[in-house]
Amino acid sequence: MTTHTIPHWLDKRAHLTPDKVAVYFKDQAVTFQQLQRQSFIFAQQLSTIGIQQGHHVAVYAHNSLDLVRLIHALSYIGAVGVFLNTRLTRDEISFQIKDAKCSYILYEQSSQEFLGSIEEEGSLAGYAMSTIHSLEETPFNRVEEINLSHLHSILYTSGTTGNPKGVMLSYGNHWWSAVSSALNLGLSEEDEWLASLPLFHVGGMSILFKSVIYGMPVHLYESFDPEHVHEAIMEKGVTMVSVVSVMLNKLLQLLPPSEGYPQAFRCMLLGGGPAPKPLLEEAHAKNVPVIQTFGMTETASQIVTLSAADALHKLGSAGKPLFPAQIKIEDNNQKQPPNEVGEIVVKGPMVTEGYFERPEANEKSITTDGWLYTGDLGYVDEEGFVYVVDRRKDLIISGGENIYPAEIEGALQGHKDIIEAGVVGKLDERWGQVPVAFIVAEEDYLSIDDIQVYLQDKLAKYKIPKHFYFVKALPRTASNKVKRRVLADWLKKKEES
Amino acid sequence: MTTHTIPHWLDKRAHLTPDKVAVYFKDQAVTFQQLQRQSFIFAQQLSTIGIQQGHHVAVYAHNSLDLVRLIHALSYIGAVGVFLNTRLTRDEISFQIKDAKCSYILYEQSSQEFLGSIEEEGSLAGYAMSTIHSLEETPFNRVEEINLSHLHSILYTSGTTGNPKGVMLSYGNHWWSAVSSALNLGLSEEDEWLASLPLFHVGGMSILFKSVIYGMPVHLYESFDPEHVHEAIMEKGVTMVSVVSVMLNKLLQLLPPSEGYPQAFRCMLLGGGPAPKPLLEEAHAKNVPVIQTFGMTETASQIVTLSAADALHKLGSAGKPLFPAQIKIEDNNQKQPPNEVGEIVVKGPMVTEGYFERPEANEKSITTDGWLYTGDLGYVDEEGFVYVVDRRKDLIISGGENIYPAEIEGALQGHKDIIEAGVVGKLDERWGQVPVAFIVAEEDYLSIDDIQVYLQDKLAKYKIPKHFYFVKALPRTASNKVKRRVLADWLKKKEES
Numbered sequence: 002m003t004t005h006t007i008p009h010w011l012d013k014r015a016h017l018t019p020d021k022v023a024v025y026f027k028d029q030a031v032t033f034q035q036l037q038r039q040s041f042i043f044a045q046q047l048s049t050i051g052i053q054q055g056h057h058v059a060v061y062a063h064n065s066l067d068l069v070r071l072i073h074a075l076s077y078i079g080a081v082g083v084f085l086n087t088r089l090t091r092d093e094i095s096f097q098i099k100d101a102k103c104s105y106i107l108y109e110q111s112s113q114e115f116l117g118s119i120e121e122e123g124s125l126a127g128y129a130m131s132t133i134h135s136l137e138e139t140p141f142n143r144v145e146e147i148n149l150s151h152l153h154s155i156l157y158t159s160g161t162t163g164n165p166k167g168v169m170l171s172y173g174n175h176w177w178s179a180v181s182s183a184l185n186l187g188l189s190e191e192d193e194w195l196a197s198l199p200l201f202h203v204g205g206m207s208i209l210f211k212s213v214i215y216g217m218p219v220h221l222y223e224s225f226d227p228e229h230v231h232e233a234i235m236e237k238g239v240t241m242v243s244v245v246s247v248m249l250n251k252l253l254q255l256l257p258p259s260e261g262y263p264q265a266f267r268c269m270l271l272g273g274g275p276a277p278k279p280l281l282e283e284a285h286a287k288n289v290p291v292i293q294t295f296g297m298t299e300t301a302s303q304i305v306t307l308s309a310a311d312a313l314h315k316l317g318s319a320g321k322p323l324f325p326a327q328i329k330i331e332d333n334n335q336k337q338p339p340n341e342v343g344e345i346v347v348k349g350p351m352v353t354e355g356y357f358e359r360p361e362a363n364e365k366s367i368t369t370d371g372w373l374y375t376g377d378l379g380y381v382d383e384e385g386f387v388y389v390v391d392r393r394k395d396l397i398i399s400g401g402e403n404i405y406p407a408e409i410e411g412a413l414q415g416h417k418d419i420i421e422a423g424v425v426g427k428l429d430e431r432w433g434q435v436p437v438a439f440i441v442a443e444e445d446y447l448s449i450d451d452i453q454v455y456l457q458d459k460l461a462k463y464k465i466p467k468h469f470y471f472v473k474a475l476p477r478t479a480s481n482k483v484k485r486r487v488l489a490d491w492l493k494k495k496e497e498s
Numbered sequence: 499m500t501t502h503t504i505p506h507w508l509d510k511r512a513h514l515t516p517d518k519v520a521v522y523f524k525d526q527a528v529t530f531q532q533l534q535r536q537s538f539i540f541a542q543q544l545s546t547i548g549i550q551q552g553h554h555v556a557v558y559a560h561n562s563l564d565l566v567r568l569i570h571a572l573s574y575i576g577a578v579g580v581f582l583n584t585r586l587t588r589d590e591i592s593f594q595i596k597d598a599k600c601s602y603i604l605y606e607q608s609s610q611e612f613l614g615s616i617e618e619e620g621s622l623a624g625y626a627m628s629t630i631h632s633l634e635e636t637p638f639n640r641v642e643e644i645n646l647s648h649l650h651s652i653l654y655t656s657g658t659t660g661n662p663k664g665v666m667l668s669y670g671n672h673w674w675s676a677v678s679s680a681l682n683l684g685l686s687e688e689d690e691w692l693a694s695l696p697l698f699h700v701g702g703m704s705i706l707f708k709s710v711i712y713g714m715p716v717h718l719y720e721s722f723d724p725e726h727v728h729e730a731i732m733e734k735g736v737t738m739v740s741v742v743s744v745m746l747n748k749l750l751q752l753l754p755p756s757e758g759y760p761q762a763f764r765c766m767l768l769g770g771g772p773a774p775k776p777l778l779e780e781a782h783a784k785n786v787p788v789i790q791t792f793g794m795t796e797t798a799s800q801i802v803t804l805s806a807a808d809a810l811h812k813l814g815s816a817g818k819p820l821f822p823a824q825i826k827i828e829d830n831n832q833k834q835p836p837n838e839v840g841e842i843v844v845k846g847p848m849v850t851e852g853y854f855e856r857p858e859a860n861e862k863s864i865t866t867d868g869w870l871y872t873g874d875l876g877y878v879d880e881e882g883f884v885y886v887v888d889r890r891k892d893l894i895i896s897g898g899e900n901i902y903p904a905e906i907e908g909a910l911q912g913h914k915d916i917i918e919a920g921v922v923g924k925l926d927e928r929w930g931q932v933p934v935a936f937i938v939a940e941e942d943y944l945s946i947d948d949i950q951v952y953l954q955d956k957l958a959k960y961k962i963p964k965h966f967y968f969v970k971a972l973p974r975t976a977s978n979k980v981k982r983r984v985l986a987d988w989l990k991k992k993e994e995s
Contacts, residue, residue, distance in 0.1 A: 005670075005822075005847045006868070007821070007822040007846070007847070008822070008823075008824050010821075013821055014821075016818065016882050017805070017818055017821070018805075018807075146824075173502075180677055180681075183680065183681070183685060184677075184680070184685070184711065184712065187684075187685045187686055187687055188680060188681070188684045188685040188686075189684055189686065190684055190806070190807070214681065214821065215681065308514070308515075309687070310515075310687070321513065321514055324504070324507075324510055324511075324514070324711065325502075325504040325505075326505075327505050327643075349504070350502045350504070371503070385513050
């Protein structure tokens with residue numbers, strides 16, 4: 002088979018519908034033709050600072066028009082974007098930049114101080130995006146055809162053990178994700194998609210590729226502000242919004258029971274973690290077309306989605322795998338019958354080829370014929386609808402962000418006075434879950450304040466435990482693993498007392 | 499890059515929307531689940547007669563539910579369908595079957611007599627489809643995952659020289675064609691597509707894959723009957739129809755100026771040859787949403803299509819290349835500037851990998867990086883809209899069927915009393931064009947009747963010239979090629995006189 006190429010997607014889109022709006026951001030509206038020109042000029046300026054095809058370029062930025070341009074500019078050069086979570090600490094960022102072998106880091110002017118002298122470590126060159134815009138343009142070998150097997154981006158995700166890993170996403174992964182979603186949700190000339198999820202997460206970024214491939218305007222927001230999103234749905238022609246549970250909850254609070262969203266609004270795509278049933282019921286009662294979905298960075302966003310037609314009678318299900326995708330439930334390498342819980346295993350052309358330079362993790366989680374072991378638990382009913390029972394073993398999801406206990410425990414155990422630590426999630430009305438820690442300390446004088454100060458540089462704020470409990474010893478299995486289920490029971494008792 | 503696989507598309511569709519209607523045919527409605535079961539049973543019966551993965555299976559059938567099931571049944575086995583034009587003569591069929599290395603031919607009971615003892619030639623096994631349904635079912639190695647690089651079908655097309663050639667179409671070609679069309683036309687849950695074009699042509703067959711991939715009902719008709727199609731649009735919920743000019747013309751005659759099609763009707767997809775401008779203008783005046791398209795067997799149907807948004811202000815254009823497709827205009831291997839006529843050269847994942855066992859033709863018409871030289875002439879305007887000026891050199895299009903003068907000339911020159919023959923197209927009010935022949939005969943006593951009788955077995959009826967002119971010699975170039983333009987001039991003079 003010839004490896005498939007397609008024309009550069011932004012060139013193509015600018016050719017097909019030049020005057021259609023690509024992105025609304027604040028009070029600006031940028032057409033596809035404008036976006037194409039601006040992104041290409043940006044690419045020429047990136048060429049001036051030496052960025053070339055194949056370079057790995059770290060990007061540290063909040064949602065902005067410039068970030069959208071940058072994402073496309075890198076693709077004109079054929080450089081790979083490593084998109085960093087802006088909530089991370091300097092130490093976490095430093096790890097990811099090294100791990101991904103980045104030769105450049107591009108950031109917002111305002112983050113310069115925070116990032117400090119990060120570029121002095123090794124051979125990293127750092128530039129504020131705004132300074133690049135004042136540079137001259139240097140011609141380069143422009144990517145005219147996208148080879149779908151080429152690497153587009155690396156997005157970091159933590160795992161059940163060890164350090165975060167860089168998920169390699171190809172152009173083909175993003176392409177198939179966009180196409181698969183359209184085959185499920187349909188495609189209308191009237192569609193406009195609101196993105197308030199950060200673009201550095203795949204759930205946000207995927208909306209950009211949908212925009213270009215479908216020819217659809219994106220309403221981009223710097224962050225999630227319930228009032229703004231509500232207003233955009235009610236008055237600005239937005240027909241689709243991507244949300245996580247905590248956002249949906251806030252939006253529903255702004256919608257009086259008597260009032261509904263406009264008829265053209267057709268999809269509240271709900272991902273990023275399990276959805277509480279009362280929330281889904283409230284949405285249903287208010288006639289909000291919530292469409293549940295299951296996905297992860299490794300699947301370039303959605304891979305299982307409930308269709309609109311099934312949304313009501315399968316409340317709570319994440320739906321069926323998208324057209325080109327497959328799913329199976331396994332327990333100890335045995336395929337499970339319907340309704341039996343096991344590990345969710347997925348396959349499809351939107352699934353990553355693997356983690357960047359992690360041969361062991363790849364061998365462990367992806368089979369040679371393309372099945373990815375997600376670590377998430379779920380079952381499939383007789384009709385083939387997928388129910389996610391529990392996210393990745395012990396995963397804590399807080400406001401849509403994934404938090405792995407192992408990472409927090411690792412950070413805690415780095416403290417000289419901490420012997421061992423166990424972390425679990427605690428239910429939280431606002432965030433869904435928050436992390437809490439059980440600690441066995443070396444010395445009695447260790448205070449919670451000490452620990453918090455210590456963690457400050459090491460963990461993003463949302464990962465820092467909200468409560469600390471000092472205990473004499475942690476419950477462990479025969480193989481010396483922390484029994485997190487027992488910790489969860491302890492937590493329950495503490496709350497009841 | 500991993501070669502992409504997707505779940506078998508009919509299994510997947512039956513899983514996603516089991517109870518949705520897949521095909522309406524006469525007074526029957528078959529759901530996707532029913533179609534899946536019936537096709538699979540059919541496959542087990544085909545297994546009984548020995549059809550296996552990789553076999554080439556000739557299929558001679560008019561549009562029917564059974565043909566739809568057969569197309570899917572072959573894909574469950576992984577056998578390749580060679581779909582024969584039912585208008586061909588026994589000799590033409592015989593050629594294609596041998597050329598495509600078919601080991602089986604399946605046909606309608608009613609064609610048994612016409613096809614006669616065709617299976618006695620060589621090692622061909624022939625079966626009427628109806629007799630297969632009474633056979634037992636034999637288990638076989640079912641295709642559960644479709645490898646998009648695998649060969650799905652071979653469809654014959656004639657060329658400017660020599661015998662018809664088998665265009666190899668992979669699953670991927672059909673997949674990308676369906677997806678590309680959706681990205682252009684949009685995708686609505688309400689869509690229902692009418693297919694009265696024969697399924698053995700790619701324009702008809704592609705509707706079946708759209709049906710399965712989109713989850714969309716097809717209204718299948720045995721043949722084009724203007725009254726039936728009109729009624730289906732007016733009363734049966736049909737929203738899209740594929741037509742050629744001659745069909746559109748008849749449909750417009752049935753539509754009173756005061757009356758329009760229902761609002762839900764959104765696309766009259768017009769392909770299969772150049773469209774006369776008055777016809778387009780009449781359609782426009784009657785508010786019929788005609789969407790012009792350019793494609794060929796080699797591109798698995800459409801590759802250039804006018805979007806609905808551009809349909810009005812670019813009347814007469816075939817539109818822009820579909821999202822994953824590219825086009826360029828060349829003259830003597832030089833890329834032409836806008837508005838300059840040259841050969842249309844196309845590229846994209848829906849384009850065939852080549853003609854079956856025709857290395858020379860493949861080398862001549864397809865470059866190693868996937869550009870196909872169509873032989874058709876056209877230009878691209880400043881905005882990138884494609885205008886097809888003339889179909890493949892000397893191609894005659896009659897009622898949507900392609901007729902190559904070379905093939906008719908070859909047949910004529912096989913007659914012992916014909917020294918040479920030249921064929922050109924003549925404008926025809928009903929069919930668009932019809933073929934006419936200029937003949938240099940050996941003997942004076944050769945009559946037109948003689949020639950017609952002689953051609954009867956050799957050429958499909960639509961290919962037999964409608965007029966014969968005896969001449970003393972044919973105009974030829976220095977390299978001895980017939981100057982068909984001069985013949986066209988002679989024809990004009992004959993008509994004027």
